[in-house]
Amino acid sequence: MRDTVVIGAGLAGLMGALALADAGHRPLLLAKGQGATHWTSGTIDVWGAADGSLREAITGLVASNPQHPYARTGFASLEAAVARFRALTEAARYPYVGSFERNVLLPTALGALRPAAFFPATMAAGDMRLPGPVLLAGFHELRDFFPPLAAANLAAQGIDARGTYLNLPPIKRKLDFNTRSFAQLFDDPAFREDVGRQLRAARGDATRIGLPAVLGLKDPLAVVGHLQQLSGAQVFEIPTLPPSMPGVRLYTIFRDALVKAGARIQIGAEVLRGAAANGKLNAVFSAAAAREQEHHASTWLLATGGIAGGGVRTDYTGAVWETALGLPLRAPTGRGEWFAPRFLNEAGHPIYQAGIATNEQLRPLDESDTVVYKNVAIAGAALAGCDPIRERCYSGMALATGWHAGQLLAGANE
Numbered sequence: 001m002r003d004t005v006v007i008g009a010g011l012a013g014l015m016g017a018l019a020l021a022d023a024g025h026r027p028l029l030l031a032k033g034q035g036a037t038h039w040t041s042g043t044i045d046v047w048g049a050a051d052g053s054l055r056e057a058i059t060g061l062v063a064s065n066p067q068h069p070y071a072r073t074g075f076a077s078l079e080a081a082v083a084r085f086r087a088l089t090e091a092a093r094y095p096y097v098g099s100f101e102r103n104v105l106l107p108t109a110l111g112a113l114r115p116a117a118f119f120p121a122t123m124a125a126g127d128m129r130l131p132g133p134v135l136l137a138g139f140h141e142l143r144d145f146f147p148p149l150a151a152a153n154l155a156a157q158g159i160d161a162r163g164t165y166l167n168l169p170p171i172k173r174k175l176d177f178n179t180r181s182f183a184q185l186f187d188d189p190a191f192r193e194d195v196g197r198q199l200r201a202a203r204g205d206a207t208r209i210g211l212p213a214v215l216g217l218k219d220p221l222a223v224v225g226h227l228q229q230l231s232g233a234q235v236f237e238i239p240t241l242p243p244s245m246p247g248v249r250l251y252t253i254f255r256d257a258l259v260k261a262g263a264r265i266q267i268g269a270e271v272l273r274g275a276a277a278n279g280k281l282n283a284v285f286s287a288a289a290a291r292e293q294e295h296h297a298s299t300w301l302l303a304t305g306g307i308a309g310g311g312v313r314t315d316y317t318g319a320v321w322e323t324a325l326g327l328p329l330r331a332p333t334g335r336g337e338w339f340a341p342r343f344l345n346e347a348g349h350p351i352y353q354a355g356i357a358t359n360e361q362l363r364p365l366d367e368s369d370t371v372v373y374k375n376v377a378i379a380g381a382a383l384a385g386c387d388p389i390r391e392r393c394y395s396g397m398a399l400a401t402g403w404h405a406g407q408l409l410a411g412a413n414e
Contacts (some may be wrong), residue, residue, distance in 0.1 A: 002028040005297040010035030012380025012402035013303035014254040019406025026262035032270030041239035042246020044118035048392020055100045067385040073404040081403035092253040111153025126236035132207035136163040141177040144241045145212045169194035182214035196230020213237035271324040281373045299375045299409045306381035328366045330357045330384040348390040355384035377405035
């Protein structure tokens with residue numbers, strides 16, 4: 001029996017497991033899939049609404065909204081979580097840069113601008129506040145990345161940008177190109193040599209060149225450096241539609257570190273229900289090929305996500321439920337209250353704030369604010385009190401609450 005089981009292998013679950021592993025524990029991670037890492041941009045979005053200091057914005061949020069997950073952890077936990085995260089990625093030669101002083105503006109695959117606080121060094125030259133002409137380059141064979149369209153959208157926002165397509169270097173592969181297959185191609189120095197020559201010929205007066213975020217799986221920082229040397233310009237990655245290679249890299253870094261520390265990750269093990277007694281969760285049952293599998297532990301971390309991640313579900317009758325343990329939710333009471341009258345509004349839609357209410361120790365609460373399970377902590381988008389996608393704090397909140405929950409559970413097991 002493991003002393004702690006983490007339910008969910010997204011960023012919150014992985015970060016919670018890392019905190020437990022750092023404290024000497026060997027957690028078991030159960031998940032139906034590989035979490036949201038493979039679907040996100042790979043940046044750490046702390047608070048998208050802030051024009052200035054993120055530190056000041058979150059400190060003000062904690063004071064004004066005590067129910068927000070950031071208020072449950074405090075800014076100190078967010079800062080510590082980001083520091084541990086950056087140490088992890090630095091050790092894996094995939095360093096993250098940025099600060100709590102302000103967001104940068106990075107381009108999307110369609111040429112929109114999105115704020116981010118921390119991001120891989122492979123994206124650093126993509127801050128659209130930096131001066132100089134920009135060239136966006138891609139390949140016809142890579143679906144869902146259209147450099148001329150993205151450049152035109154950037155130009156419409158006053159950025160000196162243009163787009164071009166490159167010719168695919170001679171390779172054996174002929175069919176079905178995707179982000180992963182392109183990342184594997186960029187691991188090949190000969191492939192990069194050909195691409196680099198094309199970039200140098202096409203760059204003109206561009207001082208920066210944006211490419212889809214497929215610049216290698218093994219050592220993307222070295223790939224970027226090689227392409228910069230070949231092209232004569234700064235090179236940066238632009239996140240694409242899923243599967244996201246920056247997200248895959250992150251998951252791999254976490255997985256390798258956790259397994260090395262003695263943790264175990266079991267994918268394809270969706271938790272279906274739990275068994276409890278005397279105010280404590282004693283076991284959970286996960287889906288398996290032949291029969292359900294039973295798992296026992298002394299403490300538990302639930303990080304299955306919210307509506308977007310599948311940890312909270314709804315149906316046409318207006319029902320809203322938490323999928324793994326059947327925990328009580330704070331959610332609108334009927335379908336008529338799920339959405340605001342206007343689709344576009346500053347407050348968002350109430351249904352996207354549905355989640356599990358907790359106390360200061362991240363223990364789940366019922367409708368009367370009584371702790372449901374004394375040995376369970378909640379982290380990530382499963383928490384009530386925020387709309388992490390609209391607030392652009394999904395990954396920052398996942399890191400902070402995952403780290404904080406893992407530390408709380410580690411202390412409970414000592």
